[in-house]
Amino acid sequence: MGGHQSFPRVTLPKERVVIVTGANTGIGYETAKWIAMMGATVILACRFEERAREAMTKMNAEFQAEKDRKTEGVVDYPELRIEFMKLDCASLQSVMDFVKEFKNSGRQLHVLVCNAGIGLHKQAYTDEGYELMFQVNYLSQYLLAAHLLPIMKTSGEDCRIVLVSSEAHRYSEFNLDRIQGKHCNEQNFGRVLFYGNSKAFQIMQMFSMNRRLQNSNVTVLSLHPGMVETEVSRNFKDMKTFTVLTTLTKFVGQMKNPFEGAETTINAAVNPALKGVRDVYYTDCKPATIHNRVTNTQNQESLWTYTQECLKKGAFLPDDIVKCLEGE
Ligand SMILES: NC(=O)c1ccc[n+]([C@@H]2O[C@H](COP(=O)([O-])OP(=O)(O)OC[C@H]3O[C@@H](n4cnc5c(N)ncnc54)[C@H](OP(=O)(O)O)[C@@H]3O)[C@@H](O)[C@H]2O)c1
Structure with a gap:
């Protein structure tokens, strides 16, 4: 019942500024391209400049083709308003550099799409000492949102933070003592569990942030894009069960292409309703x-405190940012 739902083809003003993390491929690529094709200014926050610039060239070529086809909802600009800015979510320092550059641009910010992610990675740690999926998928993008929040709060009505999570949030545990997987070794590190945890934390972040943003112009939403054929599988090609699952999903026709996978994100970012x-x-x-592990308020608040402790350790969360996060 209800049929296939997509995003409304609305026209967005060029003054509406949207950041999409991990926008050079997959779901993030289609998200950034479509939001730009609807008229907004989109910043591709990516770790490799060359990959991002190749993606931008491809986006503009596809945009010309959509214009030629007179596709509904596509603006008539000569070129898309898209820009690259460097962001490596495996480095908290890189997040800070991104924030500094963005602040220096003097821009407003209306939508932040936290899409960058890695799936089912082997046990690995960042230079800052955090489990890789925890930092890339969750911690760095929490830090990004925290530092961009003051700008969003002064960017006018209807600003949104969109967290690209996953149904994998169901395959998680909530145990702060085990959160970094230091009790595991390479053999017994549960790649599905730690990926699931990172995706669960994003949804918990949504609840905790919204509690503090109740009376503000900023809302936080989260989503599962579906099973989407992208480069996400590059980290788990060695896992036989996933190869079988992917093949079966393709066979029964439930695998989405990247555009179909981006529809839910784009809807969350642009749907006026x-x-x-x-x-x-x-x-x-x-x-x-x-x-319900994820909707549990006590778990959400414990994670919130733990997250801030991680970030305060490296002086990544100054008092003014904490105050803004806490709704002051
Ligand atoms: N595909 C699915 O079936 C599925 C299902 C549920 C949820 N998701 C979620 O959807 C999101 C997008 O995934 P996708 O399927 O489109 O995967 P993808 O094709 O692998 O794209 C992931 C994007 O994230 C970027 N990224 C990875 N590590 C990064 C880092 N350290 N710093 C900055 N960017 C980084 C990648 O950049 P590089 O190209 O430089 O690596 C790429 O742009 C992820 O959060 C994923 O967890 C996907």
């Missing part, structure tokens, strides 16, 4: 259920 909506996790552009 979602103005003021908080605390919703979407799949196929529709609200979906969340595991």
Whole structure:
């Protein structure tokens, strides 16, 4: 019932500024391209400049083709308003550099799409000492949102933070003592579990942030894009069960292409009907259920405190940012 849902083809003003992390390929690529094709200024926050610039060239070529086809909702600019800015989510320092550059641009910010992610990685740690998926998928993008929040709060009505999570949040545990996987070795490190944890933390972040942003112009939404054929599998090609699962999914036709996979993200970012909506996790552009481990307020608040402790250790979270995060 209800049929296939997509995002409304709205026209966005060029003054609407959107950041998409991990925008050079996969779901992030389609998200950035479509939001730019609807008229907004989109910043591709990517770790490799060359990959991002190749993606921008491809986006503009595809944009010309959509214009020629007179595709509904595509603006008539000579070129897309897209820009590259360097962001490596495996480095908190890189997040800080990105924030500094963005602040220096004097721009407003209306939508932050936290899409960059790695799936089912082997046990690995960043230079800052955190489990890789924890930092790339969650911690760095929490830090990014925290530092961009003061700008979003003064950027006018209907600003949104969109967290690209996953149904994998169901395959998680909540145990702060084990959160970095230091009790594991390479053999017994649960790659699905630690990926699932990072995706669960994003949804928990949505609830905790929204609690503090109740009376503000900024809302936080989260989503599962579906099973999407992208480069996400590059880290787990060695895992036989996933190869079988992927093949089976393709066979029964449930695997989405990157555009179909981006529809739920784009909807969360641009659908005017979602103005003021908080605390919703979407799949196929529709609200979906969340595991109760993740909706548990006590768990959310413990994670919030733990996250801030991690970031304060490296002096990444100054008092003014904490105050803004806490709704002051
Ligand atoms: N595909 C699925 O079935 C699926 C299902 C559920 C959720 N998701 C989520 O959807 C999001 C997008 O995934 P995708 O399927 O589009 O995967 P993808 O094709 O592998 O794209 C991931 C993007 O994240 C970027 N990225 C990875 N590590 C980064 C880092 N350290 N710093 C900055 N950017 C980094 C990648 O950049 P590089 O090209 O430089 O590596 C790439 O642009 C992820 O958060 C993923 O967890 C995907």
